[in-house]
Each structure stands twice: as structure tokens, then as C-alpha cells.
Amino acid sequence: MSIITFVGAGQMASALSFPATENGHEVRLVGTHLDREIIETAEASGFHPTLKRQLPNEGIKYYQIEDVELALDGTNAVLCGVSSFGVDWFCEKILPLIPDSVPLLLVTKGMIALADGFMITYPDYFISKLPDGKKLSINAIGGPCTSYELADKDHSAVAFCGTDIEILRRFKKLFETSYYHISLSTDVVGVECAVALKNAYALGVSLAVGLAIGTDGSGKEHYNSQAALFGQSVKEMKHLLEIINGGAENIIYGAGDLYVTIFGGRTRKIGTLLGRGFSFEKAMGELEGITLESIVIATRTACCVRRLAKRGMLQLSDFPLLMHVDNIINNGAAVDIPWTSFETEKY
Numbered sequence: 001m002s003i004i005t006f007v008g009a010g011q012m013a014s015a016l017s018f019p020a021t022e023n024g025h026e027v028r029l030v031g032t033h034l035d036r037e038i039i040e041t042a043e044a045s046g047f048h049p050t051l052k053r054q055l056p057n058e059g060i061k062y063y064q065i066e067d068v069e070l071a072l073d074g075t076n077a078v079l080c081g082v083s084s085f086g087v088d089w090f091c092e093k094i095l096p097l098i099p100d101s102v103p104l105l106l107v108t109k110g111m112i113a114l115a116d117g118f119m120i121t122y123p124d125y126f127i128s129k130l131p132d133g134k135k136l137s138i139n140a141i142g143g144p145c146t147s148y149e150l151a152d153k154d155h156s157a158v159a160f161c162g163t164d165i166e167i168l169r170r171f172k173k174l175f176e177t178s179y180y181h182i183s184l185s186t187d188v189v190g191v192e193c194a195v196a197l198k199n200a201y202a203l204g205v206s207l208a209v210g211l212a213i214g215t216d217g218s219g220k221e222h223y224n225s226q227a228a229l230f231g232q233s234v235k236e237m238k239h240l241l242e243i244i245n246g247g248a249e250n251i252i253y254g255a256g257d258l259y260v261t262i263f264g265g266r267t268r269k270i271g272t273l274l275g276r277g278f279s280f281e282k283a284m285g286e287l288e289g290i291t292l293e294s295i296v297i298a299t300r301t302a303c304c305v306r307r308l309a310k311r312g313m314l315q316l317s318d319f320p321l322l323m324h325v326d327n328i329i330n331n332g333a334a335v336d337i338p339w340t341s342f343e344t345e346k347y
């Protein structure tokens with residue numbers, strides 16, 4: 001039996017308590033300062049209010065953030081459960097508390113845009129934030145897996161990535177079950193960027209859902225247009241993966257994650273409202289309180305692409321869908337899918 005301390009009691013970290021406890025491990029679920037109610041409710045009734053599922057009856061101990069050091073005492077591994085919005089908080093408050101011998105696994109998906117146009121993965125960002133002299137093994141989870149379906153034990157296939165394959169194998173042993181399938185990869189840049197990119201493109205594909213439903217909401221969902229945008233997304237993602245030197249096989253995680261996010265992710269909600277003609281501000285207002293990481297990641301990705309184009313490392317015309325998504329989010333553009341710019345000639 002191992003002890004795994006989860007810091008951040010959001011939907012995804014909490015869903016991972018199912019495979020971990022099923023494997024006989026002790027999960028110490030620590031809420032951030034923003035998760036106070038989640039911890040109170042789950043401790044009292046076992047019900048997770050945002051995951052909307054009953055958490056496992058046995059094997060979980062609940063902690064408020066004041067008791068994080070107690071929760072880290074004697075732990076064998078740490079899971080970081082915050083979203084992109086909590087990354088700096090985690091780096092500042094939690095990283096210094098984790099003993100060097102205890103490996104860390106991030107559920108957080110996304111990346112940081114650097115001033116030179118390059119992207120830095122969250123594991124590398126976390127490493128750059130370690131206090132002087134501190135060494136930690138920082139790993140991450142990528143791939144298609146919605147939290148509530150993991151909690152319902154639907155088959156999910158993900159990738160754990162990090163630089164040390166032995167540590168990844170240890171993590172796999174902690175979490176793998178008959179329904180949670182884990183591939184391992186030391187291509188951190190490839191896995192992490194593939195799944196970060198899907199955030200931007202899932203929004204792009206969901207525009208087609210909203211366009212078909214229409215402004216009054218009476219239309220019927222269409223699939224041709226979604227499939228066309230899905231194909232264009234994969235093309236742009238694949239091209240970006242090449243530019244950042246991520247392995248081509250990572251498109252499997254990116255495209256899988258794109259699929260599940262279009263059908264079951266929160267990103268679909270914002271893309272659909274924008275496609276129906278809501279202004280960006282109105283759509284965000286409608287979805288207040290929902291974690292919408294895709295907005296931040298789409299903005300960062302577009303920012304990197306624009307900077308790389310300025311340096312002559314790519315052509316903006318190769319990323320028409322990403323540029324359109326960015327223009328909708330950040331420049332007030334109306335939805336007007338640039339269909340003809342997706343057409344190609346091969347001879």
C-alpha cells in the first residue's frame with residue numbers, strides 16, 4: 001500500500017481517487033483554499049459537489065489546506081490537481097513542501113508561452129520554479145479522459161510522461177486498473193503540447209455545433225462541419241508538433257483528447273455559445289464559475305504561433321483555424337469559419 005497525496009480537490013484529481021483506492025492505496029485529498037466547500041461536503045457525505053459523484057467509501061482521507069503538511073507527512077507520491085489558474089499558487093506554496101524523494105504527477109493540462117515564441121510545458125515550468133538546490137521528479141498526465149467518466153469507470157486511455165521511465169512505471173502501478181489504461185512516454189514536450197493544443201482546437205470545432213444549433217437554439221447538430229473542423233485541427237496540431245520537435249505519435253493523444261473534449265468537455269460549452277452568435281463577453285458571462293482553461297491556452301498558443309511567424313519559423317497561413325479562434329476570443333471577431341483557407345492541392 002502506498003500513500004498518495006492529492007493537492008487540489010477539483011474534478012479530475014478527485015476522479016483519480018477511484019483507480020488509486022481500488023488498487024489499495026491511501027489517498028489524502030487536500031483542498032486548495034478555493035476547495036473548502038468541496039472538502040467539507042465530501043468529508044461529511046462522500047459526495048463531490050462539482051464532480052457530482054459519490055467518492056469511494058474507503059481509502060480517502062480529507063484535508064483542508066491548513067493541514068497540507070500533515071497530508072504530506074510520510075507520503076509516497078504527490079498528485080497536483082489544480083487547473084492552469086492554480087499553477088503559480090501550487091509552485092509557490094506546495095512545491096517547496098514536497099520532499100525531494102517524492103515524485104510529483106500533474107493532471108494540469110496546458111503550457112506557458114515564452115517571450116521568444118516557444119512553449120514551455122508545465123513540468124518544465126514547475127522545474128523552473130523549484131527553490132534553489134531542490135530536485136523533484138515532475139511528471140504529467142495527458143490524453144483523453146473526462147473526470148466524470150473516469151469516476152464512472154468508463155475505459156480511458158491516457159499517457160503518463162516524464163523523463164525517468166522507472167518513475168513513470170511506479171506511477172503506472174499506482175493508478176492502472178482494468179478501465180484506466182496508461183501508456184508511458186519520455187517525450188514530455190510531445191505529449192504535453194499535444195494535449196495542450198487540443199484545448200484551443202476543441203473550441204474551434206465546437207463553433208460548428210453552435211452554428212448548426214443557430215442563434216435561437218432551434219437548429220439540429222450537424223456532423224459534416226464538425227468533422228471538417230476536426231480534420232483541420234489535427235492538421236494544424238500535427239504541424240505545430242513538428243515545429244516544437246514533439247514525436248509524431250503524440251497526435252494520438254492530441255486527437256483523442258480533441259474528440260472527448262468536443263463531445264464531453266467544458267470547452268464545448270463556450271465554443272457552442274460563440275457559434276450561436278453570443279459575443280465572447282456574453283458567452284463567458286453565461287458560463288461563469290465553470291473552469292474554462294481553453295481560453296487561456298488558445299490565447300497562449302496563438303501568441304506563440306504569431307511570434308514564431310514573426311521570426312520566420314512558420315507561416316500564419318498554415319494556422320487559419322487557430323488564428324480565427326484567437327480573433328474571436330481576443331479581437332472581438334464574429335464567427336466566420338475561413339473554409340476556403342482549409343482547401344489544399346496536392347499534385
Ligand SMILES: NC(=O)C1=CN([C@@H]2O[C@H](COP(=O)(O)OP(=O)(O)OC[C@H]3O[C@@H](n4cnc5c(N)ncnc54)[C@H](OP(=O)(O)O)[C@@H]3O)[C@@H](O)[C@H]2O)C=CC1
Pocket residue numbers: 008009010011012013032033034035038050081082083084085086087089090107108109110145146147148291293
Ligand atoms: N475535468 C476533466 O475532465 C479533466 C481535467 N483535466 C485537467 O485537470 C486540471 C484540473 O481540472 P479539473 O479538475 O477539471 O478542474 P476543477 O476546476 O474541477 O479543479 C481545479 C482545481 O484547481 C484549483 N484552482 C483554480 N484556480 C486556482 C487558483 N487561482 N489558486 C489555487 N488553486 C486554484 C481549483 O479550485 P476551485 O475549486 O476553485 O476550482 C481546484 O482545486 C486541468 O488542467 C484540466 O485540464 C484533465 C483531464 C480531464
Ligand SMILES: O=C(CO)COP(=O)(O)O
Pocket residue numbers: 109143144145146147257260261264265266267268291293294
Ligand atoms: O481535458 C479534458 C478531457 O480530456 C476536459 O476538457 P475541458 O477542460 O474542456 O472540460
